Amino acid sequence: MSGVLLATSSVAFEQKVRKAMRGQMDGGITRWENDLLLDNPHAAVKEIMEFAPDAVVLGPNIKLAEALDLAAAFEAFHPEVELILVAEGNNGLFAKAMRAGISDLLPPQVDTAQLKESLDRALDTAVRRRMNVMENLGASGGVTGRGKVITVVAPKGGSGKTTLATNVAVGLAMDPTDRVVIVDLDLQFGDVGDSLQIQGEHTIADLRQVPGGLTRTNLKVFLANRGPNLFALCAPIGPGDADNVTPADVEEVVRLLSSEFDYVVIDTPAGITDATLTAVEFSSEILLVCDLSVASVRGLRKVADVLDRLGITEPKRRFVLNRADSRVGVSPDEAAAVMGMPVSTAIPSTRDLPMSMNQGTPIIEAAPRLAVSRKLMSLVYSLSGKPEPANGLKAAFSRMRSVDEA
Secondary structure, eight states, X not given: OOSEEEESSOHHHHHHHHHHTTTTTGGGEEEEOOGGGGGOHHHHHXXXXXXXXXXXXXXXXXXXXXXXXXXXXXXXXXXXXXXEEESOOOTTHHHHHHHTTOOEEEOTTOOHHXXXXXXXXXXXXXXXXXXXXXXXXXXXXXXXXXXXXXXXXXXXXXSSHHHHHHHHHHHHTTSTTOOEEEEEOOTTTXXXXXXXXXXXXOOGGGGGGSTTOOOTTGGXXXXXXXXXXXXXXXXXXXXXXXXXXXXXXXXXHHHHXXXXXXXXXXXXXXXXXXXXXXXXXTOSEEEEEEOSSHHHHHHHHHHHHHHXXXXXXXXXXXXXXXXXXXXXXXXXHHHHXXXXXXXXXXXOOOTHHHHHHHHTOOHHHHOTXXXXXXXXXXXXXXXXXXXXXXXXXXXXXXXXXXHHHO
8 A cells, every 4th residue: 555545626635735744755645536436435445445545535525425425435345544534523523424434534724734643643553554464464375364264065965064064163152262254155055144043234245346355354344243253254145146256255255264263164065166175275174074875975085085186185184974873874984984084073863953953053052962062062172172171062151151141
């Protein structure tokens, strides 16, 4: 970024700003005016961000309603940009300006000393914020944040993939010190939102509409929250919207979320898609899920073979066997032999699991004392690397409840 953008038609005000800054940043001061775009604040933000400003001064000579709409669009999509409003004040203007994300309010008759003080403060704040973001994102361009990325993969629908993903996410969020986000990459038929009884205003398909591109901050606008420390990025509403999400979008989402959250849990569609491969490539751990049917076990073996052929071998793999006590002709030992790896977690059959999914309450919340809940919570503790308490899920659930009541 570079300097200050003045959203105004006033040449006189531009001259005042240049005088206030005493030629220190003549090359970093830009005056912008486009009356046609003021009716479309999102388009205006996109055009303004082409100048990459640290701070934007709104006015003078902009209608107050248009200035506040523009400020709200900046707050939603580019909150890293500092905003200053130049307008005649009234009793309620300051509160409206603050709600819209404006950091300072100046009268049109502001003197150069006060103007310089306001601009210096805005620029200092913007620079500090940008440095903090860069430190968190790292310089390598990969997943450099502190968050662990856990991707759940299954060869067939009905294997229990979404059930596992949602329970793992809820289980991880039972530790109130951790921030967790679950991403629904089943772009055509994802039902993470239904499974958690949340309905976000936005979905992953909306991300490409962000003016100026995604940032760690504006990505949060698209997250639905479930409790104080569990968030979700939901799948598109219609199957046709799946084409709006590219592997590059998935990579950017994973990178940004992993820099902000302690855990990123990713649910994927059945089989292997480009989006799934991208998520797996940037994962810390992969949960490979199947049941004891011959088709499911063989399908999962094929998934593992594809990952091997593509050289995606770095993420730790865990073999999760769903309905592990079912007697359908294949034993857990035989499934492990086909996979060439031991069963990490064997989840027993119970009708309570699909019932809890239909009710939108993961089983570890709905029935924490069941054997299946204890199995799932043991997996959660193993994924987190934290010791499992002697009283297991009861202690974890009590911690979560105490946070909700605080």
